[in-house]
Each structure stands twice: as C-alpha cells, then as structure tokens.
Amino acid sequence: xENRRILQIQADVNSALERFLTRQSSGLIEIDEHLKxxxxxxxxxxxxxxxxxxxxxxxxxxxxxxxxxxNAALNASSALELVHACALIHDDLMDESDSRRxxxxxxxxxxxxxxxxxxLGSSEKxxxxxAILIGDLALSWSDQMVHATNSDFVDSLDFAKALPLFYExxxxxxxxxxxxxxxxxxxxxxxxxxxxxxxxxxGKYSIERPLQFGGxxxxxxxxxxxxxxxxxxxxxxxxxxxxxxxxxFGKSEITGKPSGDDIKEGKRTLLxxxxxxxxxxxxxxxxxxxxxxxxxxxxxxxxxxxxxLDTGGLNRCEEMxxxxxxxxxxxxxxxxxxxxxKELLTFMxxxxxxxxx
Amino acid sequence: xENRRILQIQADVNSALERFLTRQSSGLIEIDEHLKxxxxxxxxxxxxxxxxxxxxxxxxxxxxxxxxxxNAALNASSALELVHACALIHDDLMDESDSRRxxxxxxxxxxxxxxxxxxLGSSEKxxxxxAILIGDLALSWSDQMVHATNSDFVDSLDFAKALPLFYExxxxxxxxxxxxxxxxxxxxxxxxxxxxxxxxxxGKYSIERPLQFGGxxxxxxxxxxxxxxxxxxxxxxxxxxxxxxxxxFGKSEITGKPSGDDIKEGKRTLLxxxxxxxxxxxxxxxxxxxxxxxxxxxxxxxxxxxxxLDTGGLNRCEEMxxxxxxxxxxxxxxxxxxxxxKELLTFMxxxxxxxxx
Numbered sequence: 263x264e265n266r267r268i269l270q271i272q273a274d275v276n277s278a279l280e281r282f283l284t285r286q287s288s289g290l291i292e293i294d295e296h297l298k299x300x301x302x303x304x305x306x307x308x309x310x311x312x313x314x315x316x317x318x319x320x321x322x323x324x325x326x327x328x329x330x331x332x333n334a335a336l337n338a339s340s341a342l343e344l345v346h347a348c349a350l351i352h353d354d355l356m357d358e359s360d361s362r363r364x365x366x367x368x369x370x371x372x373x374x375x376x377x378x379x380x381x382l383g384s385s386e387k388x389x390x391x392x393a394i395l396i397g398d399l400a401l402s403w404s405d406q407m408v409h410a411t412n413s414d415f416v417d418s419l420d421f422a423k424a425l426p427l428f429y430e431x432x433x434x435x436x437x438x439x440x441x442x443x444x445x446x447x448x449x450x451x452x453x454x455x456x457x458x459x460x461x462x463x464x465g466k467y468s469i470e471r472p473l474q475f476g477g478x479x480x481x482x483x484x485x486x487x488x489x490x491x492x493x494x495x496x497x498x499x500x501x502x503x504x505x506x507x508x509x510x511f512g513k514s515e516i517t518g519k520p521s522g523d524d525i526k527e528g529k530r531t532l533l534x535x536x537x538x539x540x541x542x543x544x545x546x547x548x549x550x551x552x553x554x555x556x557x558x559x560x561x562x563x564x565x566x567x568x569x570x571l572d573t574g575g576l577n578r579c580e581e582m583x584x585x586x587x588x589x590x591x592x593x594x595x596x597x598x599x600x601x602x603x604k605e606l607l608t609f610m611x612x613x614x615x616x617x618x619x
Numbered sequence: 620x621e622n623r624r625i626l627q628i629q630a631d632v633n634s635a636l637e638r639f640l641t642r643q644s645s646g647l648i649e650i651d652e653h654l655k656x657x658x659x660x661x662x663x664x665x666x667x668x669x670x671x672x673x674x675x676x677x678x679x680x681x682x683x684x685x686x687x688x689x690n691a692a693l694n695a696s697s698a699l700e701l702v703h704a705c706a707l708i709h710d711d712l713m714d715e716s717d718s719r720r721x722x723x724x725x726x727x728x729x730x731x732x733x734x735x736x737x738x739l740g741s742s743e744k745x746x747x748x749x750a751i752l753i754g755d756l757a758l759s760w761s762d763q764m765v766h767a768t769n770s771d772f773v774d775s776l777d778f779a780k781a782l783p784l785f786y787e788x789x790x791x792x793x794x795x796x797x798x799x800x801x802x803x804x805x806x807x808x809x810x811x812x813x814x815x816x817x818x819x820x821x822g823k824y825s826i827e828r829p830l831q832f833g834g835x836x837x838x839x840x841x842x843x844x845x846x847x848x849x850x851x852x853x854x855x856x857x858x859x860x861x862x863x864x865x866x867x868f869g870k871s872e873i874t875g876k877p878s879g880d881d882i883k884e885g886k887r888t889l890l891x892x893x894x895x896x897x898x899x900x901x902x903x904x905x906x907x908x909x910x911x912x913x914x915x916x917x918x919x920x921x922x923x924x925x926x927x928l929d930t931g932g933l934n935r936c937e938e939m940x941x942x943x944x945x946x947x948x949x950x951x952x953x954x955x956x957x958x959x960x961k962e963l964l965t966f967m968x969x970x971x972x973x974x975x976x
Contacts, residue, residue: 399790402790403786432759433643444738
C-alpha cells in the first residue's frame with residue numbers, strides 16, 4: 263500500500279529529523295566525547311523509527327487547514343517524533359521490554375555497553391539511568407525542534423495558536439501512560455476504562471492532536487479543528503485497537519516484538535476486556551493467571567489467542583475498528599477540506615487501521 | 620542570613636509556581652480523578668523545594684541586564700524550577716534514593732501508594748513508572764510555563780534570544796547527568812574529569828545559564844552575558860563543591876539526606892578525587908571499598924570523614940571554594956552592572972557557597 267505524496271512527506275520528515283539530530287549530536291559530542299553513545303543511540307532510535315504517523319498527520323492537518331507547503335511547518339511537525347521517541351524509550355523501560363523494532367531496547371543497549379566496557383557497578387542500573395536521561399533529552403529536544411522553526415520563520419506559522427495544543431498533547435500522553443500503568447495494577451478489566459485510556463494514551467496523542475497542531479500552525483479556524491477532532495478521535499481509537507490486536511496476534515518477524523507481547527506485559531487492553539466479558543470461568547481464570555507472566559510459554563499464548571477467537575473477542579474488536587473507521591471517514595467526507603487532502607487523510611486512515619505492524 | 624529583596628523574589632517565584640501548578644493540576648484531574656496523586660505529588664514536590672536558586676539567578680540576570688520589574692520575566696524564570704524538579708525526581712530514581720528533603724522520594728511515595736492500595740504486581744515497578752512519568756511531566760511543563768508568558772506578554776520579553784539558552788541549559792544538564800553516572804561506572808577518580816562534570820551538571824546549569832537566560836529575556840548585550848559567564852561559572856563550581864562537602868559532612872537533620880549520602884551512592888566528586896590524590900594505600904583501599912556501599916555503617920562514614928580531614932582534602936576543597944568565590948566576585952565588581960543588582964548577586968553568591976543544606 264503506497265501513496266507517492268505520503269512517501270514524499272515521510273522522506274521529508276526523515277530529512278528534517280536527520281538534520282536536527284546531526285546538529286544536536288555534534289553539540290553533545292563537543293561537550294565530551296563520552297557522550298557519543300548517547301548521541302548515536304538516540305539518533306539511531308529515531309532514524310529506525312517506523313511510520314512517522316504523527317508528523318504526517320500534523321503536516322496534513324496543516325495543509326488541510328489551508329497552509330501552503332512549507333519547510334517550517336514540516337520541521338515543526340517532525341518534532342512530534344521526538345516526543346514519541348521519549349514515550350517509547352521510557353515505556354520500554356517501565357515495561358522492562360528487551361526489544362523494540364527487532365533491536366535491543368535502549369536500556370538494554372546501555373546495559374550491554376556497561377558489560378562490554380567492564381564498567382563497575384550494576385549494568386542494569388546503568389542501562390536504566392541512560393534510558394531515563396536519553397528519553398529526557400528527546401523530550402527536551404522536541405520543544406527545541408518546534409522552536410528552531412519558530413526563530414527562523416517566525417512570521418509564517420501561528421505558534422501562539424499551535425503551542426497550547428502541543429503542550430496539551432504531551433500532558434495527555436503522560437496522563438494516559440500513567441492511567442495505563444495504573445490499570446495493570448488495579449487489574450480489573452473494564453471496557454469503559456480501557457476505551458478511555460486508549461483514547462488518551464494513543465488516540466488523541468497519535469492522531470487528533472497532531473492534526474490539530476498542524477491545523478493551528480496554519481491558523482486553522484475552530485470548524486476545521488473540530489473536523490480534525492471528529493475524524494481523529496474515532497480513528498485514533500481504531501488505531502489503538504489495531505495495536506491491541508497486533509500485540510496478541512502480531513507476527514514477531516513483522517512487528518519486531520515477541521509474540522503475545524501484550525499478554526506477557528499484562529496489558530489490560532480493550533481487546534482483553536471485550537474477551538473477558540464473554541469468557542467462561544475456566545477461560546477467565548486462565549487469562550487472568552497468564553496476564554503479566556513474562557515467561558509465558560508459546561503454547562499458552564496460542565491458547566489465549568484461541569480463547570480470544572472463540573469468545574468472539576477478536577471479531578468484536580474488528581467490528582469496532584470498522585465502525586470507528588467509517589465514523590471518521592464520514593466526518594471527513596462531510597467537511598469542506600480540499601479533496602486532495604481528504605484523499606491523503608483517507609489513505610492514512612486506512613494505513614493506521616489495516617497495518618500489520 | 621536574609622535579604623528582603625531576595626526573600627520577596629523567592630516569594631514571588633513561589634506564587635508563580637503555585638498558580639501554574641494549580642492550573643495544570645486541574646487539567647490533569649479533569650482527564651481522570653485517578654490522576655490526583657500525580658498532580659498532588661508533583662505540586663508538593665515543587666512546593667517543598669528549597670531555595671529557588673535558579674529562578675532567582677534568572678530574574679536577577681534579567682534585572683541586571685536592564686529589564687524592568689515584570690511578572691512575565693518572573694514567570695519565565697520560575698519555569699527553571701520545573702526543569703529542576705524533573706532532574707531531581709529522575710536523579711533520585713537513578714540513585715535509588717529513599718528520601719529527598721527529609722521526605723520519601725517520589726518513586727518511594729508511589730511504591731507506598733501501590734502497597735497501601737493492595738494493587739497487583741510489583742510496587743517497585745509501579746513507583747519507578749510513576750517517577751519516570753511525573754519527571755517527564757515536569758520537564759514538559761517547564762516549556763509550557765516559559766511560553767505561558769510568551770503568549771501573554773509576547774512583546775515585552777526577548778524569547779528569540781532567550782530560548783536557545785534555555786534549551787542549551789537542558790541539554791547540558793542531561794549531558795552532565797550522564798557523565799556523572801558514567802564517572803561512577805568508570806571508577807577512576809580524576810580531578811580534571813570531576814571538575815568538568817561539576818561544571819556541566821551543576822555549575823552551568825545552576826548559575827551561569829539561569830543568569831544568561833534572564834539576561835537574554837531583557838535583550839542583554841553580549842558583554843553582559845559574558846559577565847554572567849565570568850561570574851557564574853566559577854561560582855557554579857564553588858556551589859557544586861559546597862554540595863560535595865555537604866554530601867559527606869552535611870548534618871542529615873539539616874540536609875534532609877542520610878549522612879555520608881554521596882559515599883553510599885559512590886559519587887566520584889571532586890572532594891573525593893582531591894582526597895584520593897593524597898591518600899596512603901590503606902586509606903585509598905578503604906575509600907574505594909566503601910564507595911557505592913549503600914549499607915555503609917556510620918563508623919565507616921566517620922572514618923572516611925576523618926581521612927578527608929587528615930589528608931587535607933577538605934581544606935583544599937574549602938580553599939578552592941574561597942578562590943572560585945573571589946574570582947566570581949571580581950568579575951562582578953569589574954562589570955558595569957547596576958550597584959543594587961551587584962549587591963543582590965553578591966548576597967546570592969555567598970548564599971550559594973556558604974550554605975548548610
């Protein structure tokens with residue numbers, strides 16, 4: 263599934279990130295050459311990082327609100343990827359994940375550096391400290407990248423309108439992450455709560471807010487920001503539901519994560535909540551006992567997959583994705599956004615909900 | 620040691636933080652009432668937080684560069700305290716510190732919440748996740764607080780000049796923190812490296828950059844920013860050296876930290892590096908074996924204190940503080956900063972280097 267215009271935006275986002283990270287890395291290494299592993303690992307983490315959904319949605323939001331093609335808007339949009347890098351680096355640390363996109367997670371990378379260098383003390387503690395600080399750096403740099411634009415092109419973009427949305431997005435992300443952790447600890451699955459968490463942690467953060475941020479950069483009117491919300495919120499939820507499904511059924515050679523990863527991490531996703539609602543007591547006990555078991559054998563993962571199939575949990579999830587997708591597309595169709603941008607957003611909506619990784 | 624004008628600035632900084640945090644907290648709790656502990660604990664962490672050195676230096680930097688008394692400048696200066704909150708929260712987590720200012724550290728606080736609420740899973744993991752996310756929130760909010768000013772008073776302050784210094788300061792902080800962790804792992808004390816780390820981790824971050832940030836907000840000329848550097852860098856180093864001394868000799872009822880905390884954490888401070896240079900082999904072995912031992916008995920802490928006294932390490936450290944202090948004061952005296960601000964900066968220089976906590 264390809265779209266030339268989207269591929270071009272993606273390539274431009276990658277270039278913008280590359281330019282920014284190259285400059286920042288030099289700055290770090292000038293302070294001390296021992297910071298090389300920090301600079302390199304963060305740049306590689308961002309470089310290898312997937313789909314650029316958030317920058318693309320932001321830039322499309324900008325174009326859809328009438329913004330003219332602009333490097334400044336593209337640069338500010340690309341900064342969202344640095345927020346995302348912080349979220350993933352810190353998330354992997356909190357989840358104690360060993361890998362990300364088929365490579366060692368950042369804290370594990372620095373554990374290995376510690377071990378290979380024969381450093382003193384605990385390798386694990388060293389990895390933890392490095393991942394905390396590198397995530398902080400990414401978060402801190404996200405603002406810097408937004409404002410790098412600000413000083414160069416201060417007149418062409420509406421920062422006064424866009425910045426509050428950027429800040430709102432980051433607070434909602436942290437809030438959603440905390441609620442997600444809390445949900446695992448409370449350990450009572452509840453479809454309403456799961457939907458709410460999915461909305462904040464992923465839906466708003468991945469789609470609605472990026473669209474609105476971009477729209478605001480182009481001084482978008484309230485109606486267009488409302489359209490982005492009507493399109494982005496259901497789509498964001500569908501996006502997260504696809505994530506839930508891939509977290510259980512995803513092929514590890516495609517997702518880059520161990521199979522059944524979400525089960526092992528004990529994530530109480532909506533898919534799990536929907537399944538538990540239709541389980542018999544044996545199935546329920548089996549799932550509850552497996553959630554959060556990091557060493558869960560492959561056969562047990564398969565058995566849970568079967569339960570999710572048998573109870574209709576997967577079907578209900580797929581139906582919800584379908585319904586949410588349609589809801590978002592009709593919001594788009596009913597708007598007066600430029601036809602070409604509508605097409606690109608529709609393409610992105612499909613990519614976000616029908617992906618395999 | 621008191622100064623009415625400084626006390627007034629400190630009180631104004633506290634009010635600005637209180638106002639901002641109250642607004643942000645409401646926003647969080649509107650998302651979900653389960654975020655109350657997040658909002659409350661971060662607000663309390665900032666509220667209980669000491670001396671406000673960085674905001675005060677920033678605001679004095681602003682006034683010294685000719686800025687007129689302004690709530691906007693005070694607000695932007697106060698935002699530095701949120702960067703500091705992130706640094707401390709994440710630092711306590713990396714160091715596995717149990718307490719901060721005589722109260723449980725944030726990750727321990729959420730461990731207790733987890734235990735008291737009979738949540739599932741590991742209390743420690745929950746505490747870690749909460750501290751990571753709350754630190755991220757503080758860092759993210761620091762930008763927001765700087766720019767809250769930006770949108771309200773966009774014309775009165777020179778953000779184009781000041782923001783790069785703000786970003787530089789944060790990168791230097793993270794860089795210094797990483798080098799500090801690395802130094803503990805490399806475990807070869809070296810006075811040159813210790814001084815460099817002290818310069819980045821604390822000196823530039825605590826004094827030089829805040830002064831320059833404030834100065835730039837008032838469109839300070841290059842000469843004044845240079846003066847702030849000449850005053851701030853040696854003073855910052857002296858500030859850190861006082862920290863080193865308090866980390867070994869500080870009275871825990873005043874510092875709010877366990878006595879000999881730095882030894883137990885294995886910090887390779889300049890005080891330790893200076894001491895090791897003059898140790899006999901037995902003393903050297905004793906110190907090397909004690910560094911990083913979290914359960915070091917009180918008698919061993921005392922013995923290390925005696926070694927630091929006997930070898931003259933403490934004296935050399937005090938002499939360096941004295942020399943650095945004089946250096947910074949002469950840079951100030953030789954500048955054409957307004958006499959009243961000179962006096963306030965001199966007062967602050969004394970407070971930073973002669974404090975007991």
